[in-house]
Amino acid sequence: MTVAAPNYELVQQDGLETSLLEVSMGPHHPSTHGVFRMDVKLDGETVVDLKPVFGYLHRNHEKLAENMSYLASMPFTDRLDYFNSMTNNWAYALAAEQLVEIEIPERAEYLRVIMSELTRLVNHVSLVGFFVNDLGALGTPLLYAFREREKILDLFEQASGARMMCNYFRFGGLRCDVPDGWLDRTREVVDRFPKFLDEYEKLLCENEIILSRTQGVGNLSKELAISAGITGPMLRASGVNYDIRKVDNYGIYERFKFRVPYSEGDVGDCYDRFMVRMLEMRESIGILRQALDGIENGPIMGNAGKVFKPQKSEAYGRVEAPKGELGFYLVADGTTQPYRYRVRPPSFINLTVLQDMCIGQQVADAVIILGSIDIVLGEVDR
Amino acid sequence: MTLDLIKDILLATVPLLIIFPTMFALTTWVERKALARIQNRIGPNKVGVPLTPYGGKLSLFGLGQPAADGIKMLFKENIVPTGADRLFHFLAPILSLIPSMLVLCFLPLDFPWLNGEQNSVKAFMLDGAVIFFFAITGLNTLAVFMAGWASRNKYSLLGGMRAIAQMVSYEIPLVLSAVVVVMIVGSLNADNIAKAQEGWNWFVFQPWGLAAFVIFFIGALAETNRSPFDLPEAESEIIAGYFTEYSGFKFALFFLGEYIAMFAISGLAVTLFLGAGAGPGVESLSWLKIFWFLTKVCILIGVMIWLRGTLPRLRVDQLMGFAWKFLLPLSILNIFVAGFAWHIKDANKETATSVVVWIASIIILYAAAKGLDRVNRAKVKPRTYQYGE
Amino acid sequence: MNEVTAFWMLAAISVLGALIAVRKRNLVHGVFALLVFFVGLAGLFLLLLAEFIAVVQILVYAGAVGILILFAIMLTDRVTGRDAFRVTSRGSFWGALISLAVFLVILLPTIQDIPTIENPTPKETIVETSTVKQLGIHLIKPYIITIEILALLLTAALVGAVTAAQGGRASENEENNK
Numbered sequence: 050m051t052v053a054a055p056n057y058e059l060v061q062q063d064g065l066e067t068s069l070l071e072v073s074m075g076p077h078h079p080s081t082h083g084v085f086r087m088d089v090k091l092d093g094e095t096v097v098d099l100k101p102v103f104g105y106l107h108r109n110h111e112k113l114a115e116n117m118s119y120l121a122s123m124p125f126t127d128r129l130d131y132f133n134s135m136t137n138n139w140a141y142a143l144a145a146e147q148l149v150e151i152e153i154p155e156r157a158e159y160l161r162v163i164m165s166e167l168t169r170l171v172n173h174v175s176l177v178g179f180f181v182n183d184l185g186a187l188g189t190p191l192l193y194a195f196r197e198r199e200k201i202l203d204l205f206e207q208a209s210g211a212r213m214m215c216n217y218f219r220f221g222g223l224r225c226d227v228p229d230g231w232l233d234r235t236r237e238v239v240d241r242f243p244k245f246l247d248e249y250e251k252l253l254c255e256n257e258i259i260l261s262r263t264q265g266v267g268n269l270s271k272e273l274a275i276s277a278g279i280t281g282p283m284l285r286a287s288g289v290n291y292d293i294r295k296v297d298n299y300g301i302y303e304r305f306k307f308r309v310p311y312s313e314g315d316v317g318d319c320y321d322r323f324m325v326r327m328l329e330m331r332e333s334i335g336i337l338r339q340a341l342d343g344i345e346n347g348p349i350m351g352n353a354g355k356v357f358k359p360q361k362s363e364a365y366g367r368v369e370a371p372k373g374e375l376g377f378y379l380v381a382d383g384t385t386q387p388y389r390y391r392v393r394p395p396s397f398i399n400l401t402v403l404q405d406m407c408i409g410q411q412v413a414d415a416v417i418i419l420g421s422i423d424i425v426l427g428e429v430d431r
Numbered sequence: 432m433t434l435d436l437i438k439d440i441l442l443a444t445v446p447l448l449i450i451f452p453t454m455f456a457l458t459t460w461v462e463r464k465a466l467a468r469i470q471n472r473i474g475p476n477k478v479g480v481p482l483t484p485y486g487g488k489l490s491l492f493g494l495g496q497p498a499a500d501g502i503k504m505l506f507k508e509n510i511v512p513t514g515a516d517r518l519f520h521f522l523a524p525i526l527s528l529i530p531s532m533l534v535l536c537f538l539p540l541d542f543p544w545l546n547g548e549q550n551s552v553k554a555f556m557l558d559g560a561v562i563f564f565f566a567i568t569g570l571n572t573l574a575v576f577m578a579g580w581a582s583r584n585k586y587s588l589l590g591g592m593r594a595i596a597q598m599v600s601y602e603i604p605l606v607l608s609a610v611v612v613v614m615i616v617g618s619l620n621a622d623n624i625a626k627a628q629e630g631w632n633w634f635v636f637q638p639w640g641l642a643a644f645v646i647f648f649i650g651a652l653a654e655t656n657r658s659p660f661d662l663p664e665a666e667s668e669i670i671a672g673y674f675t676e677y678s679g680f681k682f683a684l685f686f687l688g689e690y691i692a693m694f695a696i697s698g699l700a701v702t703l704f705l706g707a708g709a710g711p712g713v714e715s716l717s718w719l720k721i722f723w724f725l726t727k728v729c730i731l732i733g734v735m736i737w738l739r740g741t742l743p744r745l746r747v748d749q750l751m752g753f754a755w756k757f758l759l760p761l762s763i764l765n766i767f768v769a770g771f772a773w774h775i776k777d778a779n780k781e782t783a784t785s786v787v788v789w790i791a792s793i794i795i796l797y798a799a800a801k802g803l804d805r806v807n808r809a810k811v812k813p814r815t816y817q818y819g820e
Numbered sequence: 821m822n823e824v825t826a827f828w829m830l831a832a833i834s835v836l837g838a839l840i841a842v843r844k845r846n847l848v849h850g851v852f853a854l855l856v857f858f859v860g861l862a863g864l865f866l867l868l869l870a871e872f873i874a875v876v877q878i879l880v881y882a883g884a885v886g887i888l889i890l891f892a893i894m895l896t897d898r899v900t901g902r903d904a905f906r907v908t909s910r911g912s913f914w915g916a917l918i919s920l921a922v923f924l925v926i927l928l929p930t931i932q933d934i935p936t937i938e939n940p941t942p943k944e945t946i947v948e949t950s951t952v953k954q955l956g957i958h959l960i961k962p963y964i965i966t967i968e969i970l971a972l973l974l975t976a977a978l979v980g981a982v983t984a985a986q987g988g989r990a991s992e993n994e995e996n997n998k
Contacts (some may be wrong), residue, residue, distance in 0.1 A: 064597050072585045081666035183667045185744025187658060192470040258659060258743045260811040307472035308818035320814070328816055413668045413746050414591070558952045559875045559944055566875045567882035573855065580848060595887060619952055769857070
């Protein structure tokens with residue numbers, strides 16, 4: 050099914066010719082979230098055409114991974130979506146674990162879920178901060194969001210030694226166990242988090258300016274979202290109930306009770322995308338509480354063997370990363386290096402509808418639409 | 432005679448050139464500190480006064496920051512883009528500072544050293560002070576256009592266009608809300624307006640005065656490009672708007688011009704609505720007048736800083752709609768309300784009548800504001816979401 | 821003495837601004853020169869103690885008309901192109917002739933009122949009270965009908981402009997709907 054891109058027609062007065070203003074927003078622009086460029090054609094303030102240009106951060110990630118051992122590219126996955134190294138690790142580990150049969154210990158599974166949900170909090174909290182920053186709130190909400198993010202990054206640092214590039218997962222488990230008292234500290238952070246969410250919701254979600262700036266802006270219909278392969282909160286904001294945690298039940302997600310918030314209508318505007326993320330954070334807190342209650346002592350590493358050398362086979366592992374479906378496709382040829390290594394990046398695929406959402410909107414809206422997609426250029430360009 | 436005149440002019444203008452730039456320097460520090468506190472940060476706290484050449488310093492909560500910023504600005508490279516109009520690129524920052532500085536002369540600042548006969552030497556003692564103020568502030572728009580056009584940068588151009596549209600639109604409610612006061616006092620002279628509010632007869636305590644003050648303050652925020660109306664320099668959209676291509680001291684001049692304009696327009700708001708120099712103790716100590724005046728200006732500036740740390744930005748169409756569909760009708764209605772209130776009060780001096788008029792005007796203005804709000808409010812409301820199990 | 825110096829300075833600025841406005845090939849530069857002329861003229865009015873006229877000169881001409889011209893240039897021309905601004909100077913002779921004629925027509929009646937040493941004040945004496953007040957009283961009392969007719973004219977022009985602007989857009993929309 051194809052959905053036609055909306056056309057914008059210039060209003061031509063008799064005898065007056067209107068010419069368009071072409072602005073190249075980026076690659077260094079304060080709100081393109083990295084080295085991303087939008088070639089925008091403007092009629093006054095209205096966006097007539099928009100072409101996303103990227104590739105400034107291309108690092109040859111996939112080809113590099115095909116020329117080194119399986120495990121050696123684990124640290125590189127951190128650098129894909131550098132906000133969410135834990136879920137990147139998990140997606141890669143899932144794919145690799147399908148190539149060989151490895152039993153993953155209980156404690157490792159619990160910790161994976163805890164890390165993954167903490168990552169979701171980190172991602173969403175920074176997203177809503179940046180989003181309101183793009184709306185022009187001069188960093189105040191952003192800095193409060195970063196205060197919460199900082200606490201979780203501290204937890205990551207205590208567990209893995211790094212705040213953002215965690216490199217914490219291994220095929221068959223985790224690199225090391227969490228230090229003593231880590232779970233208690235996590236529980237403290239998790240218990241305090243709803244307070245922040247309440248405050249944030251009270252101040253922002255019903256703010257008149259935010260409502261009028263975001264509602265009806267950057268609409269993404271259900272049909273277009275599905276046919277464009279959009280995943281994650283963006284898809285749910287368009288009114289589709291689809292969450293890989295529910296669909297695939299990877300890890301031990303079937304043990305936890307949680308709900309998937311999605312939009313009631315199929316407007317799918319910036320406000321929906323903002324709110325779905327706010328609500329998802331509350332669900333993540335629920336999962337974290339259950340996981341922290343259920344976790345028991347035990348080994349954290351399964352028997353993976355010294356050398357990871359799978360038989361000729363192929364595997365696709367995917368997780369519900371905070372930004373959408375993150376998948377790794379691996380083809381093994383019986384050596385210690387993958388024959389083909391392919392990433393399905395959610396940021397990149399979600400970005401494809403940018404043009405459709407922006408045409409006909411104001412230039413100020415284009416910025417917040419881009420912000421609401423939630424891209425990280427490390428993942429878009431790879 | 433000529434020497435005396437020169438002396439008078441210097442006595443009236445030089446203090447303005449000392450007080451306001453000093454206040455500007457302090458305000459940048461206060462703004463950075465206050466914003467930092469609003470944003471859960473500490474803000475500048477390192478730069479202080481060096482005590483010895485070998486180290487050791489007095490930190491003073493980072494009060495040295497404005498000086499350090501100024502020195503930094505002076506030493507930065509002056510970059511003019513290729514293809515820019517060099518002359519206009521050079522003239523624009525100067526032109527943006529001149530009107531802001533010039534309008535300071537119309538504020539009724541009673542300097543204690545200008546007593547007696549010379550008291551009339553406010554830098555300009557003009558009958559049409561208020562209207563002069565608006566005329567000269569309007570010239571700021573030209574500087575903005577100049578900067579936006581001369582930079583030959585598309586962001587600058589967009590910023591310039593936004594700035595002009597915004598300044599022209601918001602000037603109307605601004606002037607119309609000032610008209611109310613001019614009408615009641617019967618004079619455009621800033622001194623007469625100040626005299627009419629002596630004691631506690633500030634116009635802001637009248638219903639129409641309060642409405643006019645609120646409209647004026649909103650218009651002032653838009654005129655000086657402050658949040659939530661900072662579209663011409665919206666960082667997340669068009670980098671820095673019309674001064675994108677400015678660096679070094681030219682940028683500093685824009686910055687200075689913008690802050691001086693803030694002081695000037697706050698000063699006018701204080702003059703028109705907040706009783707100018709009126710305040711406790713003015714009768715016995717006349718120099719308290721200038722103290723109260725500047726204090727009120729600082730309070731208004733503080734509110735501006737507070738708003739900057741709090742509110743997100745509007746969109747262009749919403750901004751224009753707000754000016755034309757909400758502020759303009761309300762300020763026109765306010766003129767009528769004020770006129771009737773004043774007329775009835777003038778004809779009938781009983782307390783009961785004035786109370787009735789007072790309450791009636793509150794009701795009318797409130798109902799009008801509510802009605803306009805209901806008509807114009809964007810059809811937005813918080814939504815509910817469903818959950819999949 | 822001072823006033824004479826001020827007069828000559830302002831006059832020089834005004835004439836210079838006007839000349840540049842006419843001769844400058846770059847349209848935007850020309851407009852800014854025109855604005856200098858407007859401001860110079862306002863200064864001259866101020867020198868004649870006509871404060872209100874001076875302020876209206878700045879408010880209306882430098883503020884509003886100038887911005888309007890700039891807007892028109894900016895919106896109709898390609899702002900990014902360098903050679904976009906060309907002024908033709910054909911027919912400058914006739915232009916000069918006409919402006920000279922207009923100047924003389926204005927000059928002739930006023931020349932009789934110019935104060936001389938024998939007759940130091942113009943026919944109407946300078947009023948002591950505020951000019952704003954005088955102007956207001958004159959506008960409301962003897963010239964009220966003129967003012968009202970002017971206001972009506974301006975309102976009609978405004979409504980006409982809005983209709984013209986909206987008409988084009990409305991028909992456009994209709995065509996689009998078809």
